[in-house]
Amino acid sequence: MNIGDVSKRASLPPKTIRYYEDIGLVTPERATNGYRSFRKSDMHKLAFLGRSRALGFTIEDCRNLLALWVDQDRASADVRAIAKEHLAQIESKILDLQEIRDTLSHLVRECSGDERPDCPILKSLEKFPMK
Amino acid sequence: MNIGDVSKRASLPPKTIRYYEDIGLVTPERATNGYRSFRKSDMHKLAFLGRSRALGFTIEDCRNLLALWVDQDRASADVRAIAKEHLAQIESKILDLQEIRDTLSHLVRECSGDERPDCPILKSLEKFPMK
DNA sequence: CTTGACCTTCCAGTAACTGGAAGCCCTATG
DNA sequence: CATAGGGCTTCCAGTTACTGGAAGGTCAAG
Numbered sequence: 001m002n003i004g005d006v007s008k009r010a011s012l013p014p015k016t017i018r019y020y021e022d023i024g025l026v027t028p029e030r031a032t033n034g035y036r037s038f039r040k041s042d043m044h045k046l047a048f049l050g051r052s053r054a055l056g057f058t059i060e061d062c063r064n065l066l067a068l069w070v071d072q073d074r075a076s077a078d079v080r081a082i083a084k085e086h087l088a089q090i091e092s093k094i095l096d097l098q099e100i101r102d103t104l105s106h107l108v109r110e111c112s113g114d115e116r117p118d119c120p121i122l123k124s125l126e127k128f129p130m131k
Numbered sequence: 132m133n134i135g136d137v138s139k140r141a142s143l144p145p146k147t148i149r150y151y152e153d154i155g156l157v158t159p160e161r162a163t164n165g166y167r168s169f170r171k172s173d174m175h176k177l178a179f180l181g182r183s184r185a186l187g188f189t190i191e192d193c194r195n196l197l198a199l200w201v202d203q204d205r206a207s208a209d210v211r212a213i214a215k216e217h218l219a220q221i222e223s224k225i226l227d228l229q230e231i232r233d234t235l236s237h238l239v240r241e242c243s244g245d246e247r248p249d250c251p252i253l254k255s256l257e258k259f260p261m262k
Numbered sequence: 263c264t265t266g267a268c269c270t271t272c273c274a275g276t277a278a279c280t281g282g283a284a285g286c287c288c289t290a291t292g
Numbered sequence: 293c294a295t296a297g298g299g300c301t302t303c304c305a306g307t308t309a310c311t312g313g314a315a316g317g318t319c320a321a322g
Contacts, residue, residue: 002299002300003299003300004298004299004300014299014300018301018302033300033301034300034301034302035299035300035301036300036301
């Protein structure tokens with residue numbers, strides 16, 4: 001399979017797939033004309049990567065997950081540890097964003113948003129205490 | 132004021148302040164010894180930037196907000212538009228993260244996390260449909 | 263006079279791609 | 293058979309918002 005086909009099937013841009021090869025996540029064969037030639041196993045790895053990335057795992061997490069995936073002797077605890085850590089980060093990020101959202105939506109509600117210069121948003125950015 | 136003092140007062144690392152000068156957000160004077168010499172107005176701008184960044188505004192947003200801040204003839208509508216747009220992005224990001232969190236926490240709960248290789252997390256990364 | 267804390271500039275690296283240029287390869291059509 | 297198109301290749305550069313580190317000048321204290 002050429003890169004274009006894999007791209008469609010794994011829903012990953014060709015550029016991304018080449019990048020994944022560069023950093024050693026997949027190692028497709030080469031046809032005699034120099035084109036990358038993807039095996040089924042490459043295709044599956046790329047799909048796996050696409051899904052892991054869609055869940056927000058970092059590339060390094062993905063590398064580790066992929067290694068565990070191909071290792072039939074893995075311990076599920078190792079996978080779970082990565083996922084749990086990632087989950088914790090996401091939860092903390094959500095909390096951060098919710099706080100920002102609350103502050104911001106309050107300010108937007110306060111601001112008249114007309115042609116006058118008086119603006120509570122700017123006023124708040126002046127005075128708002130830093131955490 | 133030297134960069135160290137400003138750094139403490141604005142709660143921004145010196146590196147960041149130098150960077151902000153590089154990209155034209157502040158333009159401190161220079162003492163004869165070559166040291167940056169920050170006026171009160173620079174200090175206020177930096178504090179403003181720190182707060183805007185803490186609310187997640189991009190540097191370009193900050194640049195625009197800063198310009199509006201110093202412009203006494205601004206329309207509050209312009210400020211509000213930036214904040215509203217940013218708020219919308221944050222809300223959508225929160226939704227994305229919540230969806231990821233739900234998926235992930237479900238998987239983590241499902242996974243026994245022991246020494247056995249059987250793992251619902253990996254299984255899901257194989258099969259989970261891409262959006 | 264030396265030590266240590268500041269300050270300076272400049273270069274490089276981070277994460278995960280993305281865009282673009284220059285150029286080869288393959289197929290189909292006039 | 294020439295050529296036009298689309299797909300493929302590599303390589304270089306840019307993105308965001310800094311951060312780390314090296315090499316070296318400045319200043320106050322002891």
